[in-house]
Amino acid sequence: MKVTIDNITIEVEPGTTIMQAARQIGPEVAPPAMCYYEPLKASGGKCRGCLVKVTAGSEKDPRPMPKLVPSCITQVQEGMIVENTINEQVLETRKGIVEFLLLNHPLDCPICDQAGECHLQDFSFEHGVSKTRTVEERNTFEQVDLGDHIQLHMNRCILCYRCVYTADQITDGRVHGVMHRGDHAEISTYIEKAIDNDFSGNIIDVCPVGALTDKTYRFKNRVWFTKPVEAHCDCDKCSGNVTLWYRGEEVIRVTGRKNEWGEVKEFICNTCRFDRKKTSDWTIEGPSKVSRASVISANKYGANTIKPAFPIKQAAEQYKKIDDNRDRSFLAPQKQLN
Numbered sequence: 001m002k003v004t005i006d007n008i009t010i011e012v013e014p015g016t017t018i019m020q021a022a023r024q025i026g027p028e029v030a031p032p033a034m035c036y037y038e039p040l041k042a043s044g045g046k047c048r049g050c051l052v053k054v055t056a057g058s059e060k061d062p063r064p065m066p067k068l069v070p071s072c073i074t075q076v077q078e079g080m081i082v083e084n085t086i087n088e089q090v091l092e093t094r095k096g097i098v099e100f101l102l103l104n105h106p107l108d109c110p111i112c113d114q115a116g117e118c119h120l121q122d123f124s125f126e127h128g129v130s131k132t133r134t135v136e137e138r139n140t141f142e143q144v145d146l147g148d149h150i151q152l153h154m155n156r157c158i159l160c161y162r163c164v165y166t167a168d169q170i171t172d173g174r175v176h177g178v179m180h181r182g183d184h185a186e187i188s189t190y191i192e193k194a195i196d197n198d199f200s201g202n203i204i205d206v207c208p209v210g211a212l213t214d215k216t217y218r219f220k221n222r223v224w225f226t227k228p229v230e231a232h233c234d235c236d237k238c239s240g241n242v243t244l245w246y247r248g249e250e251v252i253r254v255t256g257r258k259n260e261w262g263e264v265k266e267f268i269c270n271t272c273r274f275d276r277k278k279t280s281d282w283t284i285e286g287p288s289k290v291s292r293a294s295v296i297s298a299n300k301y302g303a304n305t306i307k308p309a310f311p312i313k314q315a316a317e318q319y320k321k322i323d324d325n326r327d328r329s330f331l332a333p334q335k336q337l338n
């Protein structure tokens with residue numbers, strides 16, 4: 001099927017979603033995804049971060065879709081025309097989505113282990129506004145230990161459901177989920193029952209924010225001071241293909257390998273993740289190719305950020321409106337220019 005996204009036309013298989021088609025074109029036009037996670041069935045449709053404008057539904061019915069649609073769950077049609085980074089309404093809406101996701105999210109990036117790898121941090125940098133309009137108190141929760149290795153900071157959770165799908169799809173007998181609804185909703189094991197199956201650590205990797213943290217790594221270092229290295233071992237539970245994160249000579253963290261969208265390629269077992277922290281446990285393959293989603297990526301905030309033309313135009317217009325003869329008597333005397 002032919003679909004056009006931001007004036008670039010591509011042919012894709014029937015059943016492809018707008019998000020998948022955009023990803024096939026490349027990161028310049030791929031919508032941000034906070035809840036969609038390709039390896040997990042049924043993920044997506046929760047965060048609304050990926051809303052796009054469909055300006056023509058299909059060749060047969062070229063009418064625009066009346067509302068913005070979530071690109072991660074909307075399938076393309078023959079002749080569909082989609083606008084993402086070139087549509088003002090989409091970009092304005094994303095500002096609102098960021099504001100909404102941050103309503104209850106603490107701004108504790110300076111002490112959060114996810115900082116530098118956080119999709120919400122990227123999303124707000126690329127699409128948010130730099131001020132808040134809310135004065136209300138944020139929801140707060142106690143930190144919860146989910147077994148020996150994982151800690152839940154519910155304060156930071158954006159209810160994307162990725163960890164729930166992960167537990168459902170790669171482990172036996174999921175023991176956690178989203179309890180309650182609306183602004184009472186929270187991730188919980190209900191009776192704080194430990195998540196103790198062999199693959200539970202993967203919920204840390206899929207969490208887009210710092211809500212699920214690795215207790216063996218917490219507060220050890222900022223990610224941009226660490227060096228990722230690809231390594232493998234002969235494991236009888238998983239593929240044994242991992243990324244080792246070094247601080248000097250020390251392995252301080254083991255994670256699954258991720259693709260360019262920050263999604264795990266192969267889920268790994270807890271033994272590899274939590275118990276194999278010595279270089280001698282691994283066969284080293286070489287330095288990791290740093291993904292665009294990583295803060296370690298050179299010029300991450302330059303080369304990969306598309307600054308849409310219209311905010312720049314708007315800024316230029318606002319700039320022109322500044323009156324050089326305005327009253328400056330409010331300035332302290334030493335700062336007065338005239």
Ligand code: SF4
Pocket residue numbers: 156157158159160161162163164187203206207208209211212
């Ligand atoms: S804990 Fe993380 S992965 Fe789970 S729902 Fe919350 S934000 Fe998503």
Ligand code: FES
Pocket residue numbers: 032033034035036044045046047048049050051070071072073
């Ligand atoms: S990524 Fe599409 S709704 Fe969350």
